[in-house]
Amino acid sequence: MNLVQRVQDILLRPKATWPQIEREPASVGSLYTEYLVVLAAISSICSFIGLSIVGVGMMGVQIRMPFVSGLVNMVVGFVLTLGAVYVLALIADALAPSFQGRRDPLAALKLVAYASTAGLLGGVFGILPALAPLGLLAALYSAYLLYLGLPVMMKCPPEKSLAYTAVLIVCGIVLGVVVGTVASLLMPGPRMGIAGAPAPGGNVTLNLPGGEVKIDTAKLEEAARRMEEAGRRAQQAQAAASDPAAAASAAGQAMGDVLAALGGGAAGSAIAPATLKGLLPATLGGLPQVSVETQGGQVAGFAGSAARARYEQGEQRIELSITDLGGVAGIAAAAFAAATVERETADRVERSYRQGARGIKEEAAKDGSHAEMTVLLANGVAVEARGERTDLAGLKRALEGLGLDRIEALKRPEKS
Template sequence: MSEAVAAAQTQSLLARIKGLLLKPRQEWPVIAGERTSIGGLMLSYVAVIAAIPVLAQMIGMLVFGISVLGVTYRPPIMTTLAGALGQYVLSLIAVGVIAVMIDVLAPKFGGRRNLTQAFKVAAYGSTAAWLAGAAALLPAISFLAILGAYSLYLLYLGLPVLMEAPKEKALAYTAVVVILAGLLFVVAGAITRPLMARPHGAALSGAFAGSVLSQDRVSLPTGRVSLPGGRQVDLGEMQQAVARAEKMTRNARDGAAAVVAAEKLAEFLPASIGHYRQVSAESSSVGTIELDGSRAEARYVLDDQYIELSVTDIPMAGPMAAIGAAMQVRGERKTATGYERTHVVDGAFVAEEWDQTTGQGSYTTMAGERFLITATGKVADMKELKAAVAAARPDRIARLAG
């Protein structure tokens, strides 16, 4: 490769990063129209940007080490290199897995399946998170890691453009992708981390009192871990959730985790919600090697206001939701006209969005650790959306999980 070509590719890469970070609304339509292959995008963009956090973390560990209670530990070079290589490979695989999720979920949110476009969203949407990984290089700038959350915004803007999903469903689409992808990798990390740490487990055994590494079985640490904000994670519950994830994966592989028929889900959509009357309804199912699911949705109207109520069955969401609940996942963003909030209520995920100016919002909860019940629309207040979800009888839907 000549220096001129290399320079041109570098400029193109930098221009793309700048566009995504500074002008994402204008950049996504440009990306949507570009003709590229998954392999080409993987080599020219993902393989380069995904290396940033890996290299930063590797250099940071070798130079600054790991500090715990005033004691600094610097892992051996070969150990660090092996870990970095494993992390890098998993990062590349992660993009592909997220792309498949985005592609399979597209029809459920009014979009169109296109794996290449889904891969673009997964690859370019991860840009901010990868760049934020550079914070691992210097402890003094570790607070910059929070900028990685900007990738959620990139995903939110990119999904409706590339997957042709309605904008009003972009938040729900984003939430489902983030929850499924995030919790899937928590499961993967919880399973693989002890395995990767086994050869050198004794070096930091004091930091994980109660963890057991035997030749026959790998056990996760036990006890509770404190998180910022006073929250605690019960590692025992986390281990149980991982075990359930393994069992559900086997059931899915053996055909034992049957998806509830969309027609059955439709029975939980009432003919009316208060003064709102049902004007249309539809249901669909998808069955692939990557993901099984079904969905029923209905639209309700009252004068110029409306509610769209849906019930979605995603069996593989069960163990992921359990892990998220154990981690007490939550987040909130307030604006001058409303808010966006994700939290856990009675062990179930809840996602809310409300804009007081437009009177539009959405409310999503989970029943039976696998059924997503979502109400979106233009209403008088959030109470009407919550009432719509309650009208679907989440307690009875949960019984379908068996």
């Protein structure tokens, strides 16, 4: 399949393209590796560049998401978006009889995958946050693609397609909330709640025309683990290919292969938070450690971990974080490659560049009052330092003393 041609066809000639999609052979793995992964990666990388490189201008001040937080947000969003496509396909398949359609798990996945094209490509507007609202128009076009594809792929009567589409859109909104909430659970640093909902750890409530939908975020990780276990059991039992459980297992396996290929590591594994904590020195740049914390978790096959410490004496302060992005360093490295920056103003300098296998970002005030430095190591571990009353040269010396080669040599545990 020619990806560029397929994108053009589904966007410009959807009525003629859906019957072609319905006839052509496909598998869960091919739909992900040849199509969805590429589009989701483009969207995620553009969002990262917009939030962490370009920034959002507010009252003459450019606000950016911290670099490591942006990387983690990008990778987690990428993984969860791919998972959400599969979940929405399961829902579309389960609902088919309710709208006089025919159940077909693979057809449902093809439907959702190709209907998502406009929405995923709309993510390119995220490269300039001011244009991000245009992504909503792209999402609306995806809803139209879904409407056109339902009678072809799920064999529902055309008169039922509008109601079918409306239900799936509501389900997609709920999934979007779930993706945002789970992503925030794995974000390093202070946790932020999603707009219009409480912070993760409580219930998220959506007021929809049909009533309220509540999501218990505390149970999301447990639900993900159970889904993974069910998929493994189905695979071990060699269930029939038409069995939804076997299809779920195949999707999980394909996702694992994709993540491993992107990052060169084992999907579903991360360096233990305690190991990362042990890398935090008692003093850094001559400053004593005053606080330390760790974080780790796994959702939808993506595992991550982090350790953070603060070093302080008088007005001088350095905040250091070591974050393992799991087995998906490839997409983070691609973001660095796409986001090379050289920027200088009267009072600040900023650089983002590659140094061998490492990605490096530096930002500093020329008066030495503030400096930030992030190093993405070849093994997918990101080291970030932010200093107050510290210049960039001092921050570099502090990171050199940390032993980056030793951190880069760390291996993740093998996935059981």
